[in-house]
Amino acid sequence: MKPLGPIPPGFSAIDGELAIGGRKASELVAEAGSPLFVYDAALMTARVAALRAALPDRLGLHYAMKANPYGPVLRHMAGLVDGFDIASGGELLMAEAAGVPAERISFAGPGKRDADLAAAIAREVTLNLESAREAERALAIGERLGRAPRLAIRVNPDFDLKGSGMKMGGGAKPFGVDAAEVPALARRILFSGAEWRGLHIYAGSQTLDAAAIAEMQAATLALAARLAEESGAVLPACNLGGGFGIPYFPGDAPLDLAAVGAALGAQFEDLPEVLADTAFSIELGRYLVGEAGVYLTRIIDRKESHGEVFLVTDGGLHHQLAASGNFGTVVRRNYPSAIATRFGAPVEEEASIVGCLCTPLDRLADKGGFPRAEEGDLVAVFCAGAYGASASPMHFLGHGPAAELLVNARP
């Protein structure tokens, strides 16, 4: 038997069934269909509250909406966080439709087209510039529109986040402006008449190691101070990146938030003059929403092959690619999963939970220990609130998208 990842806190059993936001899995599927992503708004609210309690008051909290762009989730998050970080013109329209005020949006991401830049500048969204060429295009478009664009520089730092799942800084990268070239570009922006919005420094994603985050934040603050000095201007704002991870796999332990907060608090006590009035923020995606989501899928077929049990579901990697191990992981390990309609029942057999796609990649749980499940039972795959529905190849094999549902939303 292979171990399963740890089931996140916040889920209970009602009548022997998994309950999400106090509602039984079978009830939710009866209402919205299968396969189904269910997101519990109350868990997102609690997560933001825990962050606010642990982190310095001075630190703004942004939501990186690529983690989960489902409209009701965006509307819920808009009432909780200080800013939204977007990475495409499409996300700009989705954030706008969800009622996020444009002045709270910042727009990073390589390959912004002129139309994306124009839409952002017309709305007074802050652009996190990814290159000197992009800066020139933004300035020209601002001139044409008669608007002073709000410009920040995304820095490609000289370091990366240790133990990070996806490295996004250090060395040659498509993201950000190399640190050595930032002061000259900052001066160019300062003298252009654009509104200078400071720096965005993002060094990596998905770490559970508080010391690695503290070290990265200290390095980020030192780099921001040095670049501000060399640019000859104070920093109005500085986005310190994110990187807060969630436990997905066997043996993973949650991030020690108190330790991260204490370390950053100490850093803030000791800031150089050039950062004294800077508005700091962090941007988090999966940490805010990942554990609040569950993917539910129904068992269509129970079969045995060469003595192994396969539970074949109506879902699969076309909805929840990450659980299949094909989204940025090197070694396939099991996500947390369970038989939702027999939640908490003792383990009776070893079974693999597979999807309905005709490819051997489509495996949601490999040789896990489960209570005996039959056709009609529901499977739950946890940690499905981030990089699930919107980060999976939903058109592959033509089964169509999963339904989505936000429970416990404010009325």
Ligand SMILES: *Cc1c(COP(=O)(O)O)cnc(C)c1O
């Ligand atoms: C994807 C991304 C995030 C969010 O990453 P998580 O690991 O989900 O927190 C934040 N900032 C930038 C620039 C990103 O590209």
